[in-house]
Amino acid sequence: MTDAVTDPRFVGWHVEDDAHRAMPHRLYTLVFPMDSARSRVLLGMKKRGFGSGKLNGFGGKVEPAETVEQGAIRELAEESGLVAAAAARCGLLLFYFEDSPVAMEVHVFQAREYSGVPVETDEMRPEWFGVDSMPFDRMWADDHIWWPLMMRGDLFVGRFWFKADQVTITRSELDRVDSLDFAQ
Numbered sequence: 001m002t003d004a005v006t007d008p009r010f011v012g013w014h015v016e017d018d019a020h021r022a023m024p025h026r027l028y029t030l031v032f033p034m035d036s037a038r039s040r041v042l043l044g045m046k047k048r049g050f051g052s053g054k055l056n057g058f059g060g061k062v063e064p065a066e067t068v069e070q071g072a073i074r075e076l077a078e079e080s081g082l083v084a085a086a087a088a089r090c091g092l093l094l095f096y097f098e099d100s101p102v103a104m105e106v107h108v109f110q111a112r113e114y115s116g117v118p119v120e121t122d123e124m125r126p127e128w129f130g131v132d133s134m135p136f137d138r139m140w141a142d143d144h145i146w147w148p149l150m151m152r153g154d155l156f157v158g159r160f161w162f163k164a165d166q167v168t169i170t171r172s173e174l175d176r177v178d179s180l181d182f183a184q
């Protein structure tokens with residue numbers, strides 16, 4: 001696996017301590033399609049794989065030959081049917097699970113302009129939710145912590161340590177940042 005230091009697309013290592021910087025990282029995207037006119041966000045019920053049974057944004061692993069934003073746009077189309085020309089960076093999330101030697105580096109985006117209508121796919125069942133009545137009890141345990149920053153328009157970096165049960169957070173850090181262009 002490519003590690004955080006050798007893959008130029010990784011930015012997480014800019015905010016890691018020495019111990020975590022040395023961990024192998026895997027790169028993911030997470031995209032929230034926004035309907036600002038109706039104050040709604042599209043979530044998907046994950047039907048299989050990691051996080052199945054939870055509502056989340058749309059995303060997945062970044063392929064070797066694409067940029068992070070290209071990966072975000074591709075996963076959004078594959079999982080929701082929505083086609084976006086661009087996605088706006090909102091945050092960076094680093095996840096550590098006690099039973100995994102690999103850190104997850106998740107790049108969070110909003111899609112504010114897109115075409116198409118949401119469709120159910122093999123991986124996701126889409127549903128709109130009001131941004132002020134989010135179903136946090138059916139989402140990952142970290143989401144309610146950083147969601148308010150994203151809704152305020154703040155850029156953020158969060159680090160969350162999970163138990164192997166994938167529910168219990170044993171430690172967390174969340175910072176507002178001025179820029180997410182760490183390496184550029």
Ligand SMILES: COc1nc(N)nc2c1ncn2[C@H]1C[C@H](O)[C@@H](COP(=O)(O)OP(=O)(O)OP(=O)(O)O)O1
Nearest residue numbers: 028029030049050051058059060061095106140143
């Ligand atoms: C641990 O907390 C998490 N919170 C939130 N909100 N989202 C998370 C968390 N951990 C992972 N995610 C996101 C990041 C990605 O968007 C997905 C996981 O991607 P997946 O494993 O489904 O990747 P794919 O490439 O789509 O998988 P396949 O190989 O099955 O196609 O969850």
